Structure formats: C-alpha cells, structure tokens
Amino acid sequence: MNLIFLGPPASGKGTQAKIISPSYNLTHVSTGDIFREALNNKTEVGLAAYNNYWGHGRLVPDDITNQLAFEHLSHLTTSFILDGYPRTVPQAVALDTYLQTKSRPIGHVIHFEVSDQIVTTRASTRKTCSGCGQIYGAVRPSKTINCDCCNSPLKIRPDDTPLLMIARLEEYHQKTAPLLNHYQPLITKLDASKSIEDVTLDLHEIINKK
Numbered sequence: 653m654n655l656i657f658l659g660p661p662a663s664g665k666g667t668q669a670k671i672i673s674p675s676y677n678l679t680h681v682s683t684g685d686i687f688r689e690a691l692n693n694k695t696e697v698g699l700a701a702y703n704n705y706w707g708h709g710r711l712v713p714d715d716i717t718n719q720l721a722f723e724h725l726s727h728l729t730t731s732f733i734l735d736g737y738p739r740t741v742p743q744a745v746a747l748d749t750y751l752q753t754k755s756r757p758i759g760h761v762i763h764f765e766v767s768d769q770i771v772t773t774r775a776s777t778r779k780t781c782s783g784c785g786q787i788y789g790a791v792r793p794s795k796t797i798n799c800d801c802c803n804s805p806l807k808i809r810p811d812d813t814p815l816l817m818i819a820r821l822e823e824y825h826q827k828t829a830p831l832l833n834h835y836q837p838l839i840t841k842l843d844a845s846k847s848i849e850d851v852t853l854d855l856h857e858i859i860n861k862k
Contacts, residue, residue, distance in 0.1 A: 653676075653731055653759035653760060653859075653862060654731050654732055654733075654734075654751070654756060654757065654758050654759055655678065655731075655732070655733045655734065655758070655759065655760050655761070655762060655859075656733075656734045656737075656738075656758055656760075656761040656762070656835070656838075657669055657733060657734065657735045657736075657762055657764060658761055658762065658763050658764065658828070658831055658832070658835070658839075659763060659764025659765070659766065659844060660764075660766065660768070660771050660820075660821060660824045660828075661771060661775065661817065661820045661821070661824065662771035662772070662774040662775040662778065662812070662817075663764040663765075663766045663771055663844045664764060664766070664774075664844050664848065664851055665735045665736065665764055666680075666682055666684070666685075666735050666736070666785075666787060667787050667848060668764075668848075668851055668852060668855055669682070669733045669735045670785070670786075671848075671852050672733075672852065672855055672856065672859070673733055675856070676731075676859065677730055677731070678730060678731050678732055678733050679728050679730050679731070679732045679733070680732070680733050680735060681721070681724055681725065681728075681732050681733065681734050681735065681737070682735040682736055682737075683712075683717060683720065683721055683735075683736045683737040683739075684735070684736045685785060686720050686721070686724060687701055687702070687706060687712065687720075688809075690720075697716060697720075701716060702810075707810060708816070708819065709815075709816040709817070709818070709819025709820045709823065710819065710823060711739055711740065711823050711827060714740060714742050714743050714746065717737065717738075717739070717743060718743060718746050718747070718750075721734075721737050721747070722750055725750070725754075725756075731756075734747075734758075738831065739824075739827060739828045739831075740827045740828065740830075740831075741827075741830050741831060741834050744831055744834050744835070745834075758835075758838060759838070759862065760838055760840065760858075760859070760862055761831075761835040761838040761839045761840070762839075762840055762842050762855065762858060763832065763839050763840070763841050763842060764842055764844035765841055765842060765843060765844055765845075766843075766844040766845045767845065768821050770845055771817075771821070772814065772817050772818075772821070774789055775809075775812040775817050776812065776814060776817075777789045778808075778809075778812065779806040779807060779808055780806065780807060780808075780809055781799035781801065781802065781804050781805075781806055782799075782804045782805050782806070782807050783799060783802045783803075783804025783805075784799060784801050784802045784804065786799055786800070786801050786802075788806060840858050842854055842855065842858065
C-alpha cells in the first residue's frame with residue numbers, strides 16, 4: 653500500500669515515516685530531504701529552490717517539485733510513504749495522473765493533526781543529523797552534540813527559524829490544507845500532538861486495519 657503523510661511542518665511526518673517504514677517494507681520519500689540534498693550538493697536547481705523559495709518559507713513551484721518527485725519514484729521497487737508531497741492540489745492532480753500510468757495508486761492518506769503553537773515550539777527546538785537525517789528535539793534530545801545513531805554533527809534546519817515557520821504555516825494553510833478535500837475518501841485523522849511513541853502505536857493500528 654502506498655501512503656501519504658499529510659500535515660503541517662514539524663507535525664512529526666518525517667520522524668514517523670522513518671520509524672514505521674521498515675515494518676512494512678515501505679520506502680520513505682521526503683521532498684524536503686530531496687531539496688536539502690540538492691542544496692548540500694550545490695546543484696543549480698537545489699540552490700535556486702533554496703534561494704528563491706523554501707529558504708524564505710515559500711513553497712517550491714509545482715513543476716520543479718513534481719519533476720524531482722517523479723524522478724525519485726521512478727526508481728522505486730517497493731511501496732512508499734510520501735512525506736511532504738504533494739503540497740498543493742495541482743501537485744496532487746499531477747501525482748494522481750503519474751501514479752495511474754504506473755498502476756501504483758495511493759491507498760491511504762494519514763492526516764497529522766496538531767496545532768500551530770505545538771509545531772512552532774517543536775521546530776524551534778529540533779536539530780537534524782547531517783548524516784542519517786535523524787531528528788532530535790525537546791521530546792527526543794540527543795545525548796551529545798552529535799547524532800546518537802551515526803555520530804555525525806547535528807544542525808538546525810535553515811527553514812526552522814521562528815519567522816520562517818510563520819511563513820511556512822501560512823503557506824500550509826493556504827495551499828496544502830485544501831488537500832484534505834482532494835483526498836477526503838482516503839483520509840484517516842491522527843492526533844500528532846501525542847508523544848512519538850504513542851503516535852507510532854496509533855499509526856500501526858491505522859495501517860494494520862487497511
């Protein structure tokens with residue numbers, strides 16, 4: 653089954669995708685990770701996307717996002733979890749068309765429900781491993797200044813500053829929240845304000861019912 657994790661930034665989508673994907677042989681596909689990798693590699697599209705869009709809390713244009721996402725999906729041999737994509741209704745329509753041509757439809761959309769206040773607090777305290785991508789924050793602190801998993805340095809994401817979080821949340825409510833109507837028949841709500849462990853348990857319950 654192919655899944656979409658839908659919710660505001662810092663709602664725990666990436667953390668949960670990393671936790672549960674091995675249990676179901678799913679590949680975690682994060683456009684955020686794809687964009688950050690392109691930035692770190694200093695590719696032309698990566699630098700342009702950061703300097704003109706997500707580095708300022710703005711969504712990357714649909715054509716660039718779709719191109720990167722479809723290219724990544726074309727190499728997958730397993731089912732997948734989409735984390736942070738699609739982010740707009742036009743992206744969702746393009747994704748529906750692409751997956752239909754590949755006979756790989758979305759089976760379920762899980763909506764991570766959490767308040768703006770909580771995600772803003774989470775973003776202000778979290779750090780990400782520069783090596784494996786593990787996320788640390790107030791509810792899961794690192795034991796040292798390096799990653800507990802691979803010992804790589806931890807860094808603050810450039811789009812997690814308070815001002816950029818305000819912009820990101822405004823973009824989410826304007827452009828991403830309408831996806832709830834687009835995917836309405838496939839959606840299950842998830843209380844993402846709980847602890848990481850409790851959200852994981854709830855996710856397993858949701859997926860195992862399908």
